[in-house]
Amino acid sequence: RKEVEQDPGPFNVPEGATVAFNCTYSNSASQSFFWYRQDCRKEPKLLMSVYSSGNEDGRFTAQLNRASQYISLLIRDSKLSDSATYLCAVKGNMLTFGGGTRLMVKP
Amino acid sequence: DADVTQTPRNRITKTGKRIMLECSQTKGHDRMYWYRQDPGLGLQLIYYSFDVKDINKGEISDGYSVSRQAQAKFSLSLESAIPNQTALYFCATSEQGSTEAFFGQGTRLTVV
Numbered sequence: 295r296k297e298v299e300q301d302p303g304p305f306n307v308p309e310g311a312t313v314a315f316n317c318t319y320s321n322s323a324s325q326s327f328f329w330y331r332q333d334c335r336k337e338p339k340l341l342m343s344v345y346s347s348g349n350e351d352g353r354f355t356a357q358l359n360r361a362s363q364y365i366s367l368l369i370r371d372s373k374l375s376d377s378a379t380y381l382c383a384v385k386g387n388m389l390t391f392g393g394g395t396r397l398m399v400k401p
Numbered sequence: 402d403a404d405v406t407q408t409p410r411n412r413i414t415k416t417g418k419r420i421m422l423e424c425s426q427t428k429g430h431d432r433m434y435w436y437r438q439d440p441g442l443g444l445q446l447i448y449y450s451f452d453v454k455d456i457n458k459g460e461i462s463d464g465y466s467v468s469r470q471a472q473a474k475f476s477l478s479l480e481s482a483i484p485n486q487t488a489l490y491f492c493a494t495s496e497q498g499s500t501e502a503f504f505g506q507g508t509r510l511t512v513v
Contacts, residue, residue, distance in 0.1 A: 298443075300443075328501075335489075336506070336507075337491060337504035337505060337507055338491075338504055339504070340501045381443060388434075388446055388449055388457075388459065389434070389493075389502055390446065390460075391443040391445075394443050
């Protein structure tokens with residue numbers, strides 16, 4: 295079993311929709327959690343960190359559930375430009391990534 | 402100029418050849434990483450280094466070796482390339498205690 299798992303998708307949604315991704319992790323000692331965005335054939339870039347109390351950045355909301363060992367990312371009012379692959383990452387001794395969830399926002 | 406630079410950006414090589422991928426950074430970070438990415442598998446950690454004298458194996462180090470020549474340079478070698486090492490390779494850096502990793506633009510390697 296992979297240490298960090300995500301549904302690969304793709305998630306096909308219309309513009310303006312709300313979409314949510316989950317990511318589960320197996321190492322209960324993990325300390326930090328992140329969402330990265332990766333555009334096609336480009337390098338991943340940090341989208342947002344995930345804090346225990348949950349956090350919001352504009353249309354993006356991230357949440358952490360330590361008891362169930364998952365993190366989530368909610369995107370409201372989806373834009374065409376949100377189309378990308380979203381990678382969750384978990385940091386213990388090293389930074390471990392999930393396989394990514396592909397999002398396609400359509401007009 | 403990119404803060405994390407990888408060379409080459411694209412490379413096609415033959416089975417059995419030795420190849421080196423290079424990474425240099427101007428961010429002054431002490432930690433450097435090499436990942437490979439295959440479709441649907443996310444980023445898998447090959448090796449990481451927290452300091453010039455510190456080298457650690459990641460999830461998939463077999464068939465690879467690394468060298469940390471200086472704080473700013475971390476190279477990845479494939480001693481005898483094989484076709485299943487065809488992938489997109491990323492170098493990344495981070496600062497001790499920092500939460501964010503910064504990636505290079507990637508090297509697309511094809512082994513034929």
